[in-house]
Amino acid sequence: MKLNFYYSGIRGVEIPDKNLLGVFKPKVSDNNFEIEKLVWEALQNPIGTNKLDQEVKPGDKILILSDDNTRATPVDKILKVLLPYLHELGIKKEDIIILMAVGTHRPMNQRELVAKLGQRIVDEYKVVNHLWNKKEENIYYGKTSKGIEVWGNKLLREADYVIGLGHIVPHRVAGFSGGGKIAQPGVSTGKTTGETHWLSALVPGSEIMGKRDNPVREQIDESARLMGLNFIINVVQDLKGKVVGVFAGDFIAAHRAGCALAKEVYGVRIPKADIVITDSYPADIELWQAAKGIYSSELVVKENGYVILVTPCPEGVSKAHPEIEKFGYLSLEEVKKLVENKELQELSVAAHLVHVGRVIKEKAHGIMVCPNISDELKEKLGFIPAASVQEALSYALNKKGKDASIVVMLHAGEILPINN
Structure with a gap:
């Protein structure tokens, strides 16, 4: 079988049919929903809380948290519905701030902001990046039940009402993305994010991925509550990025409902294999994000196999x-x-090292095909370097034998493998 990848700079691979157990990816929906209509319906039927017309009033300062360019959330389309609705309720443009919840990523540049939000919104509204490492931009909000100190952007305290926008996909650290994650880690400091991420490092991926309620999510929700997150609008998208569901309301209740749909869309029954070929699409900007392809492979690769x-x-x-x-x-x-x-000392980095290390150091071996990371650095990171996917597969087959089983996961940064 000849398999091509989403990346124009990376050649495809020929896989022996007798070894291949399957090529797996999230589902594509047959429905053609209008996203603006779905957003409006969700706003009129919020889950676990009142409609916004009972929550906000003229003169209120509204803070909107938006995920960044590493997420596929169609924030521009959500805002086309949300902002006019807020204006109908008497909220003026000058009383709205859009805070980009970049977590511990770098700030978004002007081009990226326009691509995410749309030119008109960038021109007409106050849009700012969260600066997680600037002490003067962040304040203390309290402690969670596990003693995690919650530090985050001061704009949340200055706002009368905080609305978070995001999408829901399987997530190694929190079970699923979305919900309270828009606040923690979205607009938190590295200290707080590190402590919640470190919790996840102590638990195998099989106990977190695809499970909405888990010990890490509990601390994320507590953090978000302390920071003052009031309301969310979360979307669930299919393989092609098409929105198949919108969930608005309380950031726990609405998120829980959204996770049920996300599990249907992203959950895929995948057999375990000796060799797992995984991309990181759409998390491709840097390895910090691309490691999501490794996270999902933890649930698929056999002991002493190759990823x-x-x-x-x-x-x-x-x-x-x-x-x-x-x-x-x-x-x-x-x-x-x-x-x-x-x-x-940066615990979010420590957790990241463990999440990847569990797969390529403890359970299996890692081979990396990446044109923008040198072979020397790949080896330093703990990967076996390969110039092509074909070379990588040949190496793995040589090590595991001619009868080794092979699984391919595409869109692997958002796939939820189910083995039973």
Whole structure:
């Protein structure tokens, strides 16, 4: 079988039919929903809370949290419905701020903001990036039940009402994206984000991915509540990015309903295999994001198998987190020692190292096909470098034998493997 990838700069691969167990990807919906209509219907039927006309009043300062350009959420289309609705309720343009919830990613540039929000909104409304590492921009909101100190953007406290916009896909750290994640880690500091991420590092992926209610999500929800998140509008999209559902309302109740649909869309029954070829689409900007393709493979690759990560990463490993290149991917015990010795203090990075390390250091081996990361750096990170997917597959077959089973996961950054 000849398989091509989404990336023009990466050649396809020929896979022996007798080895291939299947090519798997999220589902494509047959429905042709109008997103603006779905958003309006969701706003008129919020889950777990009142309609906005009972929640906000003229003169209120409204803060809208939007996910960034690493997410496929059609925020521009959501805002085309939400903003006029707010204006009908007496909210003026000058009383609305759109805060880009970049988490610990780099700030979005002007071109990216326009692509995400639309030129008119960037021109007519106040749009700002969350700056997670600027002390003067963030304040203390309190502690969660597990003692996590919640620090985040001060604009949430200054607002009368906070609305979060995002999408729901399977997520290694939180079970699913969306919901309260727009606040934590969306507009939190690295300290708070590190502590919630580190919690997830202590738990195998099989106990978190695709499970809405888990110990990490509990702390995320508590953080979001402390920070003052009032309302969410979350979308669920299919493989092609088409919106198949919109959920608005309380950030826990509405999110829980959205996760049920996301599990149907992204949940795919996949057999375990000796060799897993995984892309990272659509999380492709840098390895910090592209590692999502590795996370999902944890649930599919057999012990001592091989995971082949196929990704472009035009911005390399991570501009915001140089510690990844410094330490490389490691086992949980190795990262624990770095944290205990205070050699690695950024816990979100520590968690990231563990999530990838669980797969390519503890359970299996990793091979990377990426034109924008050097072979030397791939090896330093803990991957076996390969110039092409064909070369990577030949290497893995040589190691595992001519009868080794192969699974391919496309759109793997958003796939939820189900084995039973």
